[in-house]
Amino acid sequence: MKRYSAFAIAREGLRQHTGWERAWASPEPKSSYDVIIVGAGGHGLATAYYLGKNFGITNVAILEKGWLGGGNTGRNTTIIRSNYLQDSSAAIYEKARSLYETMSQDLNYNVMFSPRGVMMLAQTQHEIRGYQRTAHANALQGVSTEFIGPEQVKKLVPIINIDGPRYPVLGALWQPRGGTARHDAVAWGYARACSDMGMHVIQKCEVTGIRREGDKVVGVDTNRGAIDCNKLGVVVAGHSGQLADMAGFRLPLESVALQALVSEPIKPCMDVVVMANTVHGYMSQSDKGEMVIGGGTDSFNNFTQRGSFHHIEETVRALVETFPMISRLKMLRQWGGIVDVTGDRSPILSKTPVDGMFVNCGWGTGGFKAIPGSGWGFAELIAKGDSPLCDEFSMFRFREGKFIDESVAAGVAH
Amino acid sequence: MSEPVSALGGVTWADGIAQIAEIGPQGMITLRGDFDDPEFRVAVKNAVGLDMPGQRAVQMSGENTLCWMSPDELLVLCPYGDVAAMLAALTSALAGHHALAVNVSDARAVFRVTGPYAREIMAKLTPADLAPDAFKTGMFRRTRMAQVPAAFFLRETDSFEIVCFRSVAQYMFDLLKTAAQPGSEVGYF
Amino acid sequence: MSTRLAKGGRFLDKGKPVTFTFNGKRLKGYEGDTLASALLANGQVMVGRSFKYHRPRGIVASGAEEPNALMNHGAGGTFEPNQRATTTELYDGLQAGSQNHWPNLEFDVGAINAGFSRFLTAGFYYKMFIHPRPLWKHVYEPFIRQSAGLGKAPKEQDADTYEHFNVNVDVLVIGGGIAGLQAALAAGKSGAKVLVIEQTAHWGGRAMVDEPLAEGRIGGAPVDKFVEETRAALEKMPNVSMRLRLMGAGVYDHGYVLGYERLTDHAPTAAGPRHRLWRIRAKRIVTATGAIERPLSFAGNDVPGVMLASAVRDYVVNFGVSVGDRVVVVTNNDSAYLTAIAMKKAGLEVPCILDARPEGGGALMQAAQDLGIPVETGKAIAKVKGTRRVTGVAICVQAGEGAVLKEIACDAVAMSGGWSPVVHLWSHCGGKLTWDTGHAHFRPDVDNPPRDDAGEAFVIPVGTANGAMHIALALEDAEMSGRAAAKAAGHKPKPVATPDVTSPQEAAMEPVWLMPQGAPYELRMKAWLDFQNDVKVSDVQLAAQEGFESVEHAKRYTTLGMATDQGKLSNINGLAILSDALGQPIPQTGTTTFRPPYTPISMGAIAGEARGAVFQPIRRTPMQAWHDAHGADWEPVGHWRRPYAYPRSSESVHDAVMREVKNTRQALGLLDASTLGKIIVKGPDAGRFLDMMYTNMMSTLKVGKCRYGLMCSENGFLTDDGVVARIDEDTWLCHTTSGGADSVHGHMEEWLQTEWWDWKVYTANVTEQYAQIAVVGPNARKVLEKLGGMDVSKEALGFMEWKEGEIAGIPARAFRISFSGELSYEIAVPASQGLAFWEALMEAGAEFGAMPYGTEALHIMRAEKGFIMIGDETDGTVIPQDLGLHWALSKKKDDYLGKRAQERSHMADPTRWKLVGLETVDGAVLPDGAYAVAEGTNANGQRNVQGRVTSTYHSPTLDRGIAMGLVLHGPDRMGEVIEFPGVDGKTYKAKIVDPVFYDKDGEKQNV
C-alpha cells in the first residue's frame, strides 16, 4: 500500500494524481475463509482489523450488502466520549476513545479525531447528583472527567444561555478528551487497512442464509454464492434480528429510527460538544461549519430510515432555548438511521447458541464512539472465545436480570 | 369558608386577534360507568338533565354541559355550587352499580377563545382537524394543545371552550396569547 | 457590465424605488426586485467566495437552486447568515454583505488556497495532516475550520417570532406554475378541499418567461392571460385556498407535509410572526415543482458572469436586468435559444450561440438566426477567460480535446446543459426515479411511488416535475393528475377541458457531460461541478479511480452536492461523470438520497411558538405565587417547580435549609405537598388490583387507615412509593411521588385495559383537585386545633389514619402520616382554597413558630429517619430487597408486578449491594455519588468498588454528616470503616451504621 503523506500529495499533484491507488481492493469472494464478518460498517471493519493486527488472523472476509460504511457509521453525529457510569460501559468506551486518539497514525488515514471536549449539562438537582456520581465512578475507571460549574460552562461555550428561564445550567460533566471524528473516514480508513492486510472487503454481497452443521456454524449463503467459514461474526446494526433468525435463535432487540440534522455551515462559533439531556438535544459544530444536531428516537419499530418530524421539532426547540443564536440558522438536511435497542439499552457482544457464531449489536444510539473498542473486544472474543471488554455484554444477561443500565446517568443517548 | 378561586382568577386578554378569558370556577364531575347500562343512562339523565352524548359529542342546555370523554367516561360541566348536590344524586342513583363519580372542579382550568380567528388560533396549537366542515358545534375533542393535553368544544360559532389541567393554566393562557398575537391572522379558514 | 434596462421587468414597481446596502455600499433597486436582481442591476456580478478555494463567485441562477449568492443579511437581532440573494425579496433598508472572505470580497487572503488547488483535490484531508499527532487539534483543524464555514454566526437573541399551523386537505398542490394551477383547477372543480402553495411571490412559474419568448399561446391567448384566468377561477372556489411565499419543504409518511411560509422576510417591519411552519395532512399531494436547468462542465464555468441560460432571461424579463452587454450562449438543447432571443430583443448583443449538437436545434434556432444571431453547431467552450469577471471565451469543437478555434470577447456566458425535474418531494418518502434517455434526466418512476398508510401512492408528480417538458403535455398531465388526486381523495371529478396550446416543438437535446468531450486534465481540473463546495470533474474522476464507486462514497469523498444547495445544480452532472469513469450507464450508478427540507428552513420556524415563557409547560400548585413572593429558591421536579428552600435576605440557601430543618423539628414546618400524585381506585376488584400493583397487601387495609406501599416494574425494579388510604369498602386513594402521578395512573390504566380487562375497576387521577399541605413538628397539632373544626387528637386520629371533615371552615381530608419522623399531618383541601388554607396556617401558626420548608429540608429529615427517596436510593437498578424493605413485600401474595423478576439469579444474588447508613469518621459530609473502593483492579484495569453513596447531607439535627449508601454485604458489616475517594482528591472514611439516625423508636411521630 502506498502511504499517504504530504510528500505523496506533492508528488501526485505534479503528475495529475495518476498515481493514487484504490483505497481498498474489490475482490471476488473465495469459497472459504477462517472468519467471515457480516457487515462492513465501522464495528465490522474494526473487528476484522483487530483480528489481523492483534491475532494475526487475516484470512477474513467482510461481507456488506450495500456499500461499506453505509449504515449508521455514515449517519451519526460523530460524538466520541467515554464518560459512562457503569464499569463495563466505561471500559469499552474508554478503550475506544483511547484508540481514536491514535487512529489516524495507526491507519495512516486522517480520521480527523478532534478531542475538543464533550460536556453534558446538568440542569436539575437530580442531574447534578447523577453526574457527580459519574465523575466519581470515572475517576476509579481511569476515565478523565470532571464536574464543572456554570461559569466554566459559559467560558467553554460562549453561545450557551446558562440562565434560561426554564432550566438554568447548574453545571456540567466535562470530558476534555472527548470529541468528534470524521465518520466516513473511520470506515474508509479501516477498510483500506483491512484490504492492505489481504482481507476481502466484499460490497454488494448480501447474506441470505446461515449454514450450520449441528450446533456449529459452517458458512453463509449469499447473493454471490455460498461461502464457508470456521467462525462468523455478525455486526449488522438494525438487521441483527434478521440474521439471528437465519441462524435459528432470537435476540432481545427492537429496531427504531434515530434522526439527526445539520444546519447550513457558518464560521466557527462552538468549539466543544454539548449535550443537554433534560431538554433532549445535543449539538456540535463540524469542521465544515455545520451545527450537527441530534435528539431522541422514535418509539415504534421502523425500518424505513425515516423518522417522525415531531422529534426534530422537540430537539430544535430544546436547542434554540439552550443556544438562542441558532434560531436564525437554517436546517440544511435531516436524515434517519435504524438503530437496534436492547432491553437495557446497552449493547450485546456475545457468543450465541450457535457454536462459532458471534453477535455484536444493540449499540442503539451510541455506536460510533465505540467502534475501535468494540472491534478490539469483539476480535478478541472471536479469536480467543472470551474477552474482558465483552464479558458483561453477553446476550444471556437478560435471563439472569443482570442489566447494564446507563439511563441512570443520561436521559438521551447518542 | 373562603371563596373558591380559579387557577388564574378569571384573567382576560384582548390585545390580539381574539378575546381570551379564563372562566370559572367551573363545576366539573368525572363520571365513569357502563354506557350500555340503561340504569346508568337514566341516572345521568336525571342528575344532569341531559341525554347521553354520542361518541365525541357534547350535550348543552341551560347551565349544564355533558361531554363524551371516552367509551366509559363522561365529563359534567355545571355551576360550581351545584357539584355537591349533583354528585350526591349520581352517587345514590348509581349505588350498587360499578361506577365512579368524582369532583374534579378544582383539578381543571377552563378558557374561552372568542372571535372570527378563534379557529385559526386553535389550529396553531392542536393537530386536530379544525376546518369548519370538520369540527362543528356539538362536537367534543380531546387532544394535545402544544405540549399539554386538553379538550375543547364550540360553545357557539367562533367561541371555543377549552378544558386543561389546573397546574398548566398559566402555560395555556400564555400559549393562547402567543397564538393570538397581533398580525398573526392566517386567513385560511 | 450587468445593468438595469430601460424597459422590461414585469415584477418591478418602478414607482417604488428602494435603497439597500451591500458591503456597506448604498445601492438602489425597485420593489419587486430580488436582492440578486438588484445587485446585478447595480453591476455587482461577483457576490462571494467559494468554500474551499475562496474563488470569486457570481450569481448563477435566479431561484432556489442558487449555489453562490449567499449573504450575511440584516443586523443585530435580525442578522442571518447564508441568505440566498435570488430568493430574498428586496425591501427598503435591506442590509446585505458577502461571505467567506478576509479582509474583503475583492481581495481575499483565503484565495491562496486556489493557488494550491492542484494539491487540494478530493480526499486531500484524509491523506494529509496525519503527523505529528498534536498538530491536528492545535494547528491544522483550527485553520481548516476558519477557512471553512460560510456566513457569520448570529450573536444576538432572535428578535422575531414564529408559529405553526395545522391543516388537513384532500389535495395539496405544491407549485403555482401552469401545471400546478391546472391540476388545482381539475381537483377543485370536483369539490375536493384543495390547497395550492407557491414558494415565490408570483403565480405562473417558468412559462411566464419562456412562452412569450417562444410565442407560445394557450387557448389562443398569451400565457399570462391563462394564468390570470385560472388563478381567478380558483380564488372563487370556496373549497380552494391559495398561498404565495409558502414552500413545500418536506414530504413525510402518511401524507404529512411541511410547508414553510415566509411572512415578513420581505416586509420586516410588519407585525406578526416571521415564519409559519405549516403541518399539512393531505390525502394526495400533487408535486408541480417544475424543473431546474443544469450547468455545462467546461473550464472556467465558475467565473463570475457564467450563468444558467434560464436565469439570464429571467433577469431580463422579470427584472429588466441584463447580466452583460455581450452574452455568449452555450447549450446542448433548444431552450437556451430563448435567452439569446430575449437578449437580442432587449437590444443587447449576442456574439454567438454555441450549440454542442452537430445538427443544432429546431424552430427556436431558426428564430434566433432570423434575428441575426450567429449559431455555431458542434462547438463548445474550451475555456472561459477572466478571473473576477468573464472577459471572453475560447471556442473549440465539442467532439475534440479543446484545441482553440478562436476567442470571442464577451462579459457573460449563458449556459444550458438540459433540464432536471425537481423530484425532491417525490423522493423524500421513498418515491423511486427512472432515467429518461430522451431528456437525459431522472424523473419520477410512477410505478414505484411513495405509499401512504393505506399502501397507496399519495404523491402525484405533474408537468415538468414529471418529465412532461412541453407545455401542452404538462397541461394535459396536470389536468389528468388533478382529477386523479381528487378521485383518490373520495370525490367525483369531471374532466376539465385543457385549452389547446401552440408552442414550438423542441429538437432533441444531446447529453453533454463534459465540454469538450475529450477535455484533458488541465481543463477538467478547471471544470466545476459543485460551485459552492469546489468540486470539479477531476475530483469525481479521482474518487472513482480510488475505488469510491458507490455514488454515496463519491459524494462523501468529494463533498459533491453537500453544499447549501444540496446539489440542485451539480448532482446529475456529477453522477454522469462518475458513471463515465466507472464505464457504467447512469441509472446503474443511481442517485444519492433526497432528504428534507427542499431548501433550508429556519430553526426558529421549527421551534415555533415554544420559546421563552412557553418553551415548556411549568406546572404550578395553588400556592405557587405565595412561594414566589416569599423568596422560594426553585427546583424543577418533572414539569413541576417546588421550593428547594426559602432563603431570607442575607441568608444563604444552605443556611435556609438548616434553619428550616431545625425549625420543623423544634417548632412547626409547613410543606406544599400538592405535587404528590393522588389517584382514586374504585370497584369490586380494586383491592385485588392494588395487590398486583403494590408489593404490599392493600386489599386488607381497613377503611380509615393508611399504608405505605411500594410499586415495582414488571422487571422487578422499585419505581414508585407512597401512602395508600382506604376511603370506603371499594375505594382506595393512592398517593404517588411528585411527578409520578401521570405515569403511575397510566401504568394502572395500561394493566386494566390490556391485561385484566375483565376486572371491575375504575381509576381517576385527582392529583390537581387538591392542595396538600404537610403540617409538621411538635406544634402541628396545636395549630390545627387552633384553626378548629376537626378533632386531630391522638385518640381521634391515630398514626397512619385519615379522616374527613372541615378545618378552618374549609373541607379537608387529614392524613396522619410522617415522612420526617415528627408529629405530622398531611391535609388535603380543594385546590381552589389551597392558598387560603395555607395562609390560614401561616397566620395561626405564627405563635407556634410556623415556617415553610422546601424539598431539601424534606430530604434531610427523611434521611435522618432512614427513609428512602425514589430517585436517590433508587435509580432504576435497585429492588426493594436491596433497601431492606422486605417487610413491604407481602409473603401472603403469590403474585405482584415485579415478583417473578425478583426471583432471577442476579436479583437473588447475595452479593448485591445493600442499604446502610454511613457516618463519616470526622463528621464531614460524604461527597454525593462517591464510591467505596475495594482492593485491587478488575480485568479491565478499573479500581474495584464495594459500594456507593446514594444520599448525603449535613444533618443540622445531629450537626454532622450523615449518608445512606448501598454497600456489599453492608448490613452484616456494621461498625466497619470503608473509604470513599472524592473527586476533590480527599479520601473520606465512613463507618457503616444503621440508616436510622434519629429517633430510632419513632416516639416523636407517635405523640
Add this chain to the structure above:
Amino acid sequence: MLILHCPYCGVDADETELHAGGEAHVKRYGPGSSDAEFESYLFVRENPKGVHFERWRHANGCGKWFHAARCTSTLEVFGTYSAQTTEPPQEIKDKISAKRPGWSWREFA
C-alpha cells in the same frame, strides 16, 4: 408521522396524540414460569421487517389502549382493533393476507 385510527373514540389520530406501547399479544409470565419464559415475555421481541402487531395508547385523546397491525418496512397500516383481545381479529388477518400473501407473525398467519 403516523396516523392511526383509534377504535375507541373514532379519531384518526396524529402520531403526536399517541403513545407507542411495543409489541402486541405478549403473554404475561408470572411466578412459577421458567427463566426462559420470563425472558421471552419481557425482552425477546419479534422486531419483524414487515407485518407487525403492536400496542398504542391514544394518550392525548380518549386515553384508551388499542392494537395496530402495521408494516415496519413501509409503515402501511392494515388496521387497528380492540386492546381487549389476545389475537388479531380475522378480518384484519384477511386484509393482511390480501396485501402480504404468505405473511406470518408468531403463531398467526
